Amino acid sequence: MHIPVLLNESIDSLDLKQKNIVVDATVNRAGHSLSIAKKIGHSGTLICIDLDKDALDDAEKFLNKNLKAKERPEIFFINDNFRNLEKILENLKIKKIDGLVADLGVSSQEIDDSGRGFSFQRDEPLLMTLKNPIVKGDLTAEYIVNNWQEETLADIIYYYSDERYAKRIARNIIEARRGKEIKTTFQLVDIISKSVPVNYKHSKTHFATKTFQAIRIATNDEIGAEGDLLLALEKVLKEKGRASIITFHSGEDRVLKKFVKANKEILKLVKFENKKDFLEPSREEIKSNVRSRSAKLRVIEKI
Numbered sequence: 621m622h623i624p625v626l627l628n629e630s631i632d633s634l635d636l637k638q639k640n641i642v643v644d645a646t647v648n649r650a651g652h653s654l655s656i657a658k659k660i661g662h663s664g665t666l667i668c669i670d671l672d673k674d675a676l677d678d679a680e681k682f683l684n685k686n687l688k689a690k691e692r693p694e695i696f697f698i699n700d701n702f703r704n705l706e707k708i709l710e711n712l713k714i715k716k717i718d719g720l721v722a723d724l725g726v727s728s729q730e731i732d733d734s735g736r737g738f739s740f741q742r743d744e745p746l747l748m749t750l751k752n753p754i755v756k757g758d759l760t761a762e763y764i765v766n767n768w769q770e771e772t773l774a775d776i777i778y779y780y781s782d783e784r785y786a787k788r789i790a791r792n793i794i795e796a797r798r799g800k801e802i803k804t805t806f807q808l809v810d811i812i813s814k815s816v817p818v819n820y821k822h823s824k825t826h827f828a829t830k831t832f833q834a835i836r837i838a839t840n841d842e843i844g845a846e847g848d849l850l851l852a853l854e855k856v857l858k859e860k861g862r863a864s865i866i867t868f869h870s871g872e873d874r875v876l877k878k879f880v881k882a883n884k885e886i887l888k889l890v891k892f893e894n895k896k897d898f899l900e901p902s903r904e905e906i907k908s909n910v911r912s913r914s915a916k917l918r919v920i921e922k923i
């Protein structure tokens with residue numbers, strides 16, 4: 621099961637009302653969408669976006685089952701990249717939105733059940749594409765590890781996950797692919813295992829975690845997509861409209877902070893009761909949902 625992260629905090633911060641038009645840019649199994657739908661009610665409009673068609677179909681079933689007809693807003697299900705937000709809204713003839721939530725990255729189901737190679741604990745084809753279905757020509761993790769240059773591999777592994785053994789891992793990927801194409805997750809785990817010292821394998825976090833995260837981010841151009849979403853947001857958010865963005869690593873958070881700072885005439889970060897401009901999950905939430913441990917919520921407001 622995918623347990624929604626920072627659910628109440630992210631939705632309450634949007635200050636939603638009946639009739640509002642709201643986007644859930646990363647609907648997955650609709651954890652956040654259900655809560656939004658209940659707040660905006662029958663007169664509201666909810667636009668549910670996900671790159672993963674299976675997730676979107678499950679979200680539709682989940683919302684149908686859990687919303688009574690009289691509380692159900694008008695809901696659109698869109699299998700697309702949230703970086704196309706402006707175009708998506710244009711197609712729906714919607715000019716401005718009151719709120720948006722984006723709970724970035726990958727879901728527990730995608731890691732555990734998609735068969736697309738997100739988990740270093742299962743032997744699967746090395747795809748790592750959030751886009752589902754994928755079509756010929758879509759970038760995959762397999763293409764990256766078999767074709768990108770050593771320096772580029774080292775850079776992405778270092779910059780997208782702060783992996784201190786990035787250079788060694790990149791060198792060993794090049795070495796391994798000279799002998800045989802790298803096609804599965806376990807082949808990659810094996811290469812990483814040979815690249816890191818023994819004591820690194822005894823740390824709390826699995827030694828392949830960071831490399832897998834970095835290659836997934838590169839495969840899906842996650843930082844680029846986030847940047848495009850922010851650019852669109854600046855245009856489509858109504859005055860006083862808000863967007864709750866949940867990030868899971870420092871790279872994602874940096875992009876957000878920089879963007880708001882660069883656009884401080886029109887955007888600001890909302891301050892919470894703790895006087896900070898971000899919230900992290902409580903100890904209880906982390907205990908009951910370990911995936912939330914690196915989450916950070918920031919709320920952007922259009923001035």
Ligand SMILES: C[S@@+](CC[C@H](N)C(=O)[O-])C[C@H]1O[C@@H](n2cnc3c(N)ncnc32)[C@H](O)[C@@H]1O
Nearest residue numbers: 624646648649650651652670671701702723727
């Ligand atoms: C962490 S999950 C969201 C979980 C959801 N909030 C819930 O509580 O059920 C992230 C979802 O965003 C989707 N996703 C990631 N990047 C995307 C993008 N650029 N465009 C559209 N969907 C994206 C993933 O496929 C995944 O389903």
